[in-house]
Amino acid sequence: MSYPEYFQGIGVVDKDNWTHPKHVSYAAKEFKECDVDIEIEACGVCGSDIHCASGDWGERRDKLVVGHEVIGRVIKLGPECHTGLKIGDRVGVGAQVASCLDCERCEHDNEPYCPKFVTTYNQAYPDGYISQGGYASHIRVHEHFVIPVPEKIPTHLAAPLLCGGITVYSPLVRGGCAPGKKVGIVGIGGIGHMGILFAKAMGAEVYAFSRHENKREDSMKLGADHYIATLEEEGWTEKYFNSLDVMILCASSLSQINLDDLIKVMKVEGKIISICVPENDEMMIVKPLGLLGVYVSNSLLGSRKELLELLHMVAEKDIKIWVEKLPVGEAGVSEAFIRMKKGDVRYRFTLTDFDKEFPKN
Known part of the structure; x- marks a missing residue:
């Protein structure tokens, strides 16, 4: 693949056959001065993914790649990034990738309630780019929505914390x-x-x-x-x-x-x-x-501050959520979609093996 111009993902290409997604390629959004590029290692499967992919929530974009419980490694930092992230850090991205960051709500740790909220997938940024999610090789996100993940939390258990x-x-x-x-x-x-x-x-x-x-x-x-x-x-x-x-x-x-x-x-x-x-x-x-x-x-999601608090609590108290792992790919995502629709999971899925589905050049 040609990185960073194009990312790869597992996307819904046939809206009438949404439970059988395909391996797709799509353009990355424009890299901005406060953006972070992340190479994805795991992604949780959220009920929102099923609602969106199936059309329960209305229009779906072409080649829709869902997933907003992303865990990966930082591989690129914009020149204006100031949150202390470093290349190689393990980080997470949840269900929000943008807000104005200037309004009264954003300034008081209420970013999810900002009128300029952008979801991690299936929504347009101000420049018209349609966000794409975490069942993918990479994701590009403003640094504010990139959360350091304590090393004590295993990757497959950390992912579902980012949204669920x-x-x-x-x-x-x-x-x-x-x-x-x-x-x-x-x-x-x-x-x-x-x-x-x-x-x-x-x-x-x-x-x-x-x-x-x-x-x-x-x-x-x-x-x-x-x-x-x-x-x-x-x-x-x-x-x-x-x-x-x-x-x-x-x-x-x-x-x-x-x-x-x-x-x-x-x-x-x-x-x-x-x-x-x-x-x-x-x-x-x-x-x-x-x-x-x-x-x-x-209530809608939570703020960056609350995410940091949650991850600290989970690490400190060694909380273990109940997770089943599935390999990312057409078959793995299809199984996750079908079983989630049936309620056949105790109690979360995390997609893994991203290096096998999206090998490095």
Whole structure:
């Protein structure tokens, strides 16, 4: 391949056959003075990748390369880079690659809420270039969104922290998760299982919520103190009435959540924070008086500051998320897409073996 003008990736080229992506080549974005080039070594598979590749979220770009849980090595630094990165550093890139970095939100560690937010793939930069993601040989990103990764965290376990991990960590922090607090995690999957691990590491008493009993054993192994099967356990709203300080909604579907029941277990001034990003036509439904005394909000990703905090906590407390490795490539990505769509994973995939699919010249 001709680097850096062109990168290689595994992209969706047939929108009607999105579960069978192909090896593609595409132009890199223009290199700017604060950009960093990264040679990718691993990339986590996020539910957002499936939603975008399948068309759940609307238009897909041609040769769409998804992936926003990137781990790799710095191979080039722009002349105006000042974050202390060095050639050869192991770094991560999450689901955001640009913002204005000048507005009040950006200046107060709220980059994900900047109006000039650019996602890692399938969105246009101001100059019109369409971002491409991490199922690829390389990625080129502004240094602000390039995060040093502690060497103590294995690469395949570090990757899912860059989106799934930070997506649940940020609302836990902002919601007030701390020693002595009672925290609920609703939906025990790729993000929810990390929510249990993180909330427990932050000192909270953790309540795991799932519709059925089949996640009980895993939830307790992850560190949950309580498990509630909402469709099978009678009287749970009375048993846990007025118990929780914070609740994070990690389920993949809002339509399958009975918010009116969940509100009953919250304390007055308790916070329910959703990180759900389901299909476009789904809605959160609640009875008009159901929200009395309870705050409900949505959270999006997390800031650079929060990502650094999360990685430090994971390294310091030796937190091990549950990850299955798959080799990157047409077959590996296809398997990830198909199994993720079926929910056949406990609880995250990380794509590896990038040096084999994208060999150096």
